[in-house]
Amino acid sequence: MKKILYILIITAFTFAACTKTEETLLPITESKIIVFDYSKIDAISQSGATISSRLVSLNQENVQEYGVLISRFGSGKYGKEEQITLGKGIKIGPLSYSFAPKGGLKSSDRYTIGFYIQTDKGFYRSASVLIRWNNISVEPADMKAVRTGDKITINGNFDGVDESYLIRNSNYQSIIPYEISSDKKKLTYEVPKTNLPHGSTLEFYLQNISSNGPNNGFPDYESYALPRVKIAATIDPIILNNIYFITPIILTGQNLPDRYQEATDLFLIVNGIKVKYQNPLNLNEIAGLKGNTFKIGYHNGINEVIFPNAVQLILPNGADMIFNKSVVHPKTSLQVSGMRFNQLFYNSPFTVQFGEQAASQGQLNYDESILVQVPDVNNGSYAVSINSPYYDKIISKNKIEVRKLILNQIETKTAYVGDQIKINGTFLDGIEYGLSLNDIDLYDKKVNNGTMSFKIPDQKEGKANIKIYYYGTHEQVYGEGNLSFTIEKSMISSVSPLQAYPGDLITVKGKGLKHAEQVFLGGHYVQIVNRTDESFQFLAPSNFMQAKGRVTININEGVIQSDDYIEIR
Structure with missing residues (x-):
């Protein structure tokens, strides 16, 4: 019986679980927050401003009130917001509010204004706009060069500029006075003195420093950049x-x-x-x-x-020119002093002339003189002139005598080695001349009273050609004229004594013996102890192995020998 009852209960539950149930779907309500579009200023003047926005959605909320929120900027921060109610009846669409503060807008004032809505679910606000009235604008302009003291005029709208505005330059170096035209469209100010170098950029700013301003009079509260300028020297x-x-x-x-x-x-x-x-x-x-x-x-x-x-x-005076020589040969150097050549001609081109003949470019010395080369001109006296692009032609008062070196034919036709030769010509005292004999430079000689003399060196017999030259600025300059004579072969005219004992002095006389060095007696070398231009002496040798011998001399690139024999006892 219990078993049957259990089956009936399970069957009843199973039947109930299989019965179809009808479901009811509830509608979903879309939820949107209250949304404002952007806010903007529709109009602004000194008396006030008109602000607008747009309400996009209300979200079916119960609006309790709407209005505007106003905050004034002061003491470096915005003050407490003032909430002004505009009512309850608000619809989706445009919103507008006219803001007219008591006394109108002032250039030093700043306000922020935005819309708000209070509903039973919350508090909503739009973005705020910044209200700032200054009635000032500056037209942009290209940077230009100016000098200190120049006046600059810029265009713009300066209707809002009053005595609380000033102009400063970069880094607040100075306060600059300015003027505004009667139509408030032009502002003019003067570029102040500054220590900036040429080419520097100088900036100017129109600034409000009113002590009643919301920034407690700090000068950088309200600032307008004016066109920059470049300082010109x-x-x-x-x-x-x-x-x-x-x-x-x-x-x-x-x-x-x-x-x-x-x-x-x-x-x-x-x-x-x-x-x-x-x-x-x-x-x-x-x-x-x-x-x-x-x-x-x-x-x-x-x-x-x-x-x-x-x-x-300062002009040079040719009369001041002084020469270190009064007579010169062509192509030699002449020093000109007497003027401040360094001060007059330093690092400048100039040329020197002897008469109409150009000399070489003058060399400027630091001892206030110039060194010039005498040109190859004919004999004569010449004024020295200096040509410069900075002065009229400068002509010396004194003149220089130019004398070519001309050699006169020598009177001597024949001579021996060691003989003295005299040469006359247009020599200059104090000048050192070179002597060349058969194209061999011998030595330098100075002249005395216009005459040069020299002794014939050891030379081979025959014709001898003489050349004489002086040292020019850049070269050896040879005198005009061909000089020649004949060098005779050296000779022994006598030897004495013809009989001698070892140690006795033996004297040899002749011509052209001055340069006799290699002397032999019967092939035995002997040492010369005394010498003159035409004779010499030697000691009779002690180890002479022969009874007699002749004197032999190597000279004139040859050999000469005495006719007589000397007997050594």
Whole structure:
């Protein structure tokens, strides 16, 4: 019985589990937060501003109120928000609010304004907009070059500028006065003095420093960048008058470049020649410069300025020229002094002339003299002149006699080695001359009273050609005229005594014996103990093995021998 009852209960539960159940689907409600579109300023004037936004969704929430939130900036931060209710009836779509503070908007004021909605589920707010009225705008302009003291006029809207605004330059170096045109469209101010070098950029700012401003009067609260300018140098007129060509001209002025600064748009002008700025100005470094009066000026990228007073060079005087010689040979060097040549001609081209004949380029010495080469001119007296692009022709008062070296034929036709030869010619006392015999340079000689003399060296017998030269600046210059004579063979005229004992003095006489060195008696070498131009002596040898012998001499590239024999006892 219990078993049957259990089966019935299980069957009942199984039947119930298999019965179909009907499900009901509930609708899903879309949930959106309240959304504002961007906020903007529709209109603004000194009296106030109109702000707008757009409500995108309300999310079917119950709006309790809506309005605006206003915050004023002051003391370096925004103040407590003021909440102004505009009502409850708000719909999806545009929102608008006219903001009109008491007394209107002031240029030093800042406000933030945004919309809000309070619902039974929460508090929603739009993005805020910044309300700032200044009625000031500056038109952009290209940077230009200006000088200190120049006036700058910029365009824009300056209706909102009052006495609380000032102009400062970079780094607040100075406060600059300004003027605003009657129509409030132009602002003019003067570039102040500054120590910035040429080419530097200077910036200016229009700033509000009202002590009643929300930033407690800090000068960087409200700032408008004005067009930047590039400082241009100005150079003072040169006060020097008479200077030497080498004298550096020190330049003064405003905003001159630094010593090592290369100014690409600052030029100096000297007699129309434009050169890069240099300080000091060295006239002797300017290529192509001519004349001795110079109009100097400059161009600074704005305008060209030529100073009214010219700089005049100190002029040389030809009467001051002094020569270290009064008579010279052609192609020799002549020193000219008496003028301040370094000051007058340093690093400048100049030429020297003897009459109309050009000399070599003058060499400038640091002892205030020049060294020039006398040109190859005919005999005569010449004034020395100097030609320079900076001075009129400079002509010496004194003249130089130029004398060619001309040799007169010698009177001697024949001579022996050791004989003295005299040569006359247009020699100059104090000059050292070279002597060449048969194209062999012998020695240098100085002359006395226009006459040169020399003794014939050991030479081979025969014709001897003489050449005489002097030392020019760059070469040996030979005298004009062919000189020659005949060198006779040396000879022994006598020997004595013809009989001698060892140690006795034996005297040998003859012609051309001055250079006798290798002397033999009967083939035995003997030592000369005394000598004159035409004789010499030697000691009779002690070890002479022969009874008699003749004197033999190697000379004139040959051999001579005595006729007589000497007997050694």
